[in-house]
Amino acid sequence: MAQSSQEIRRALISVSDKTGIDGFAKRLSAAGVEILSTGGTAAALRTAGVTVTDVSSVTNFPEILGGRVKTLHPKIHGGILGKKKDPGHQAEMKTHGITPIDLVCINLYPFEKTVAKAQTTLDEACEQIDIGGPAMVRASAKNFQDVVILVDPADYERILSLIESKSPISRELRQELAAKAFRMTSAYDAAITAYLSGEAKEDFPAIFRPAFTLAQTLRYGENPHQKGAFYRSSDPADRGVGTAVKRWGKELSYNNVLDAHSALALVKEFSGPATVIVKHNNPCGAATGDSLLDTYCKARDTDPVSSFGGVVAMNRPVDGETAREMAKIFLEVVIAPGFSPEALEVLTKKKDIRLLEAPDAFAGGAGEKEILELRSVSGGLLVQTPDRIVMPTRDKISLATKRVPTDSEWEDALFAFTVGKHVRSNSIILVKDRVTVGIGAGQMSRVDSVRLSGMKANRTTQGTVLASDAFFPFRDGIDEAAKLGVAGIVQPGGSIRDKEVFEAADEYGMFMILTGVRHFKH
Known part of the structure; x- marks a missing residue:
């Protein structure tokens, strides 16, 4: 059953990522919605000219412990969790002076960005573990039939348009936003678990919940009768095909991603100029040498038949001379740290090629975090450390x-x-x-x-x-x-x-x- 957007009378906004929040709050306020907020968000909104009610004035209790405790209070969580159609809930809320909160807009402390920095200490990481935020997100998502929960700036416009047009906010939309909210808190908890497990030198935790975000729905999987999708790792240290930027070409296929990953993993092994060509997830040619062009020609000529339609990885930016040689045959994908303007001019004339730029995939050093390898099997998941051993001297x-x-x-x-x-x-x-x-x-x-x-x-x-x-x-x-x-x-x-x-x-x-x-x- 749809609930009228006119019932959005009171919103609580507390965000770390303030993308688009000024305009969002202004339009809410113009629609007659009271804005509650805390700390830095409240200050930012006031600076933008938005009238804000401090959460502390609602709870009659100040923010304490350096901001660790702000919203953990019955007048906040009661306002979020109270069922509007439950007479008992409404009576209790009236008795205790609790006013309903109809919309909650939250995003969390940037824990993953913090721990991605090599110099971050354990104490600094722990300070970025959000407590009040996830509690409000989960409470709002639990009571999604009465509370709209927003954790993604991409959803602001969807809700604003309904509020401003006084249109119903459907149960289906509320449930969709609640599911997104629980996905977010789940991924957040997984990131914290992974970090603390690593700090404790725990190789394999008793419960393993890796977090990935949908990057792309694929045309199909390995074969046209299979569905496929590509998920990007939420771990900032996990760099490679998932963090590459497509500079040219059609969407990647399931097999393109697999082959690009395999080619990239091998070419990263070499310090000098190197080229690897992969076909059907196996190298069909690899070479090192004095120049990128030299390595490409030698790798291609290992198996010219298999190189046709292959996936190429290089550990140097592609130059114009190499690009002109590559353009002589059909290639599915080229992944490299970069492409010169001349190389782009040459290769973008090939309509069927895909160009992936992945400079961060080559940015690792001696202290690079070890990323576990995962493989699904029926009824479970195989996990192992990567094969990084080098040949003895x-x-x-x-x-x-x-x-x-x-x-x-x-x-x-x-x-x-x-x-x-x-x-x-x-x-x-x-x-x-x-x-x-x-x-x-x-x-x-x-x-x-x-x-x-x-x-x-x-x-x-x-x-x-x-x-x-x-x-x-x-x-x-x-x-x-x-x-x-x-x-x-x-x-x-x-x-x-x-x-x-x-x-x-x-x-x-x-x-x-x-x-x-x-x-x-x-």
């Missing part, structure tokens, strides 16, 4: 063979090991001169992955370095590598048949580096 690795790698072979082993972290298991990577030569991804048999890496190679595999994401269970993988002319292998080791694997490498004159680190990616 030369003085700490174990060499299982007589042959010792040269300096350039060592660099290729490091590069291959890094790429292998981002290829679906079982994975085999062939590398020469810090450029992928062949990638064998996602095979059920490791020896098949070796064969596939050779099949996918677009140039000679002679003298390449091979990286395996896990140990070789039999020597057959080494035999296949020898057929490809592999110079050496980097792998974790740990098989019960390691001895015969090492002997096979010696037979073929290969070097074999043992990292002791497995990199399964399922």
